[in-house]
Amino acid sequence: MKVELPFLADGVEGGDVVQVLVKEGDHVAEGQSLIELETEKATVPVPAPSGGTVMKLLVRQGDHVKVGQALVDLDGGGSPPKTAEQEQPAAASTPQQIAQPATSKAPAPAKPAEQKPVERKPAEQKPAEQKTAEQKPPEEPVEQKDATSSQATAEPALHSQPNSDGAQAPQPSVAPASVKREAVQSASSGAAIPAPPSVRRLARELGVDLTQVKGSEAGGRITAEDVKAHVRERSRGAAAPAGHAGLPGKVFSTMYGTERRETLPSLRRKIASNMTQAWTNIPHVHQFQDADITDLMQLHKRYAPQFKKKGATLTLSSLFLKASVHALKLYPQLNATLDLTNGEVIYKDYYNIGVAVETPAGLIVPVVHHVDQKDLLQISLELADLAERTRKREVKLEELRGATFTVSNMGGLGAGPFTPIIYPPQVGILGVGKARMTPVYRDGQLVPRHILRLCVAYDHRLVDGADGARFTNEIVKVLEDFQGMFLGL
Template sequence: MVREFELPDVGEGVAEGEIVDWLVEEGDPVEEDQPVAEVETDKAVVDVPSPVDGSVQEIHAAAGEMVPVGTVIITFAEEGDADSGEATTTEESKETDAATEASAATGDVETTAEETADEETPTASGRVFAAPSARRLARELGVDIGSIDGSGPGGRVSEHDVRAAAEDAKEVDEEGSDSPEPATTRVEGSSGTDAGEGDTTGGGAAQASSTGQPSASGSAAGGATAGESADRERTLAAPATRKLAADSGVDIDAVPTDEERDGEAFVTPAAVESYAEAQQAAQDADRAAVAESRGEERIPYRGVRRTIGQQMAESKYTAPHVTHHDEVDVTALVEARTDLKELADEQGISLSYMPFVMKACVAALREFPMVNSMLDEEAEEIVQKKYYNIGVATATDAGLMVPVVEDADRKNMLQLASEMNELVEKARERTISREEMQGGTFTITNVGAIGGEYATPIINHPEVAILALGAIKEKPRVVDGEIVPRKVMTLSLSIDHRVVDGAIAAQFTNRVEEFLENPQRLLLEA
């Protein structure tokens, strides 16, 4: 039995994913729940498991390809089918060919084989590759699936192709036999005369080949490839097809086609989509060639990186940012951490300065709840949070991620260190879940880890504040009238000035500093 596997919905709001890598090849045996592919969404990289025991029959998407959720990406032959697969296919072919001939003789082009085949439907014109949902839709709409030009890989017929064919047929019926050009629009040159539609060009400027020049071939019967311009003066196409061309920025007169109606070139939706894809590929190749000649590298802006960028832009352009800077003497903190580090190591926990800062921030947030809030713009309310979920900004290969340590106020120093270390490691390995990066009420970022001192961090929207920690450096300070070397750390607190006033920001920062200057005070915090 053949099993089609669609890209699953791996998280709320995720509409597509990029096939990062295939972990199997066609013909490989697989077990149920065995990872077969790595897929990157706009949230994270996830493993896609096999739903069955069996073997890989066909892979439908290439590594690096963006695939919408619900698209078939791989086909499995379930266990028990591998040995008899070839013989079964041969017998099915004979049976379905016979059924096709019988149906063709009675005028019924679509055969009952469509109901038994999992992916391909034999018709009088050969095998049609289509998803079961597309075949079912074709039956419901009364469309001959064998007459549809598939726009998917290998000519695969999609639901979009079926609907477009049904719409074309409906428009032909509505126009009736009295109309000389039912369901299509005749376009006479670029002037649009005799067009019958407001948009005579189908939208967009005339498309050229990858060389920048249109093809000399204007024949409706071929001659131009999908990447070349047919450059006709007259084109027949359904209004829906013209709209598709306009939306794709394609000149419909430039779309090559082998189909004719009434002696004129006829363009289908599949031809428009194929031509648009070819033009895009040519443009991408041109950009890549230019970039290479200039010593540039083009990296796709998508997935996690694009999501990070969108969130940063939303925060920066939504919340008016103000950043408060200060310095704090953390000599006592350095000593306390040194004393406790050995005890933490004995329990297999790496103790950094971050858990101390988290504890200090929670204590200050209790005193200044406005910093631990959010603005509900729709309800026109400021929501003060009575829980303390601290996000820790983490640099990864994919960009900045923010794992969230929940209920930081209820955990001791070693518990905070252990949970934070685990989440940070998962973020860097790209195995962290979306839920583990949600629900934060306040965020801390450590620019000192790379030697930085001051920063103007962007708030992790919809939070209203973020604290950046600078590097701890030895600096001269006056103590009891004498200049002595002390360990000094810088703090940079960015606030959403719609919610948090500058005075509150300064008071909050001062309270954090008091706890860091005297870390023994953190022992009094629950």
């Protein structure tokens, strides 16, 4: 049976094969990892659905595979394959019978050599035209001489190498000169290369020699996808050449100075694709609002030591998650997804909040599930553990699924307000920057207050501007009076 790539997570259509963990002929057990796949969210192993023998590998390292694509051809037989020592007694009943095939096959390679004159030495094969004339009709050597004299002498010389025993091995005949003339014409003018002008232009832009590209359409016609596949294959082959592992990239000299080109990492490529799709397909509205979090900062300072005694770190992110869930319950359209295919809105009665985490490879969004059912201590413990394992790329695939809303907090980086991009199929995201001490006019005088500017992005196809503004104001209200939320005020 063919083992296919299973469903991974919402919005994840596939990934890149980081490592193939088995080889053809291996016997695998049920649940044993076959490949390691890198998606835009995590690096995950793909297990075997049942035990059996790997008959054929259908993917290799560096390939991009999609959900439903076959990975390996697995023979569902339960027992592992027999070893060579176990199979030998079945082939022959005595040691002499086992050795007999080896002795009988030994003279076989010498038969072709015995048909040639024994007295002719390799050095005497100098006039290669004589050998060519014996193997081909007379007119073919004549055409070859007409084409080019240098090729007529150099090419046969490559076909007259003796084997390891010193005997002259049979060699293939020289290609007709008409074929060589066509190859020369293709390489020089490109006229004989079956490719449309658009593909030729693409090849020039990518620096691809079309004579090296194998066409996939009828008659060897080259498509744009063939050119791109050739570039990917060339990049994989040149990514880490022998003796040059760890090089930062290819360095080029320009009229302005040097440039370095590096292969786009798999995760970054997926992030770029997803963000482009989200920004292109979702009509974003960004709602800004200021929140006075002076009292919240004092609350955080008061209870942080008690959280620390219990092994947790009370962060503002934990408070943002609680505030978001409170507002989502009042405005359920921001905790929903839009199904345009069936003309439906899918409202979620659960509150799973994704939290953007910076990693060396790129941004990954693990999910804190059922935030509404957890207190601040549980959220703080889980959030710290998730963030740590995400940075190490040890987060589980289940911990990346099911988010209904996302919080992106860049305050720890000292960043100001920013406009976040919605992560589909969600319809909203909260972006938080750094709070700043700001003079605020209160009770007839200016007083210093911690002011935090929030930005809520929402999908305008489902969320109207008025509801988006009310939702943002509700988050501000909770942050300014966090204790009032628990009192139901």
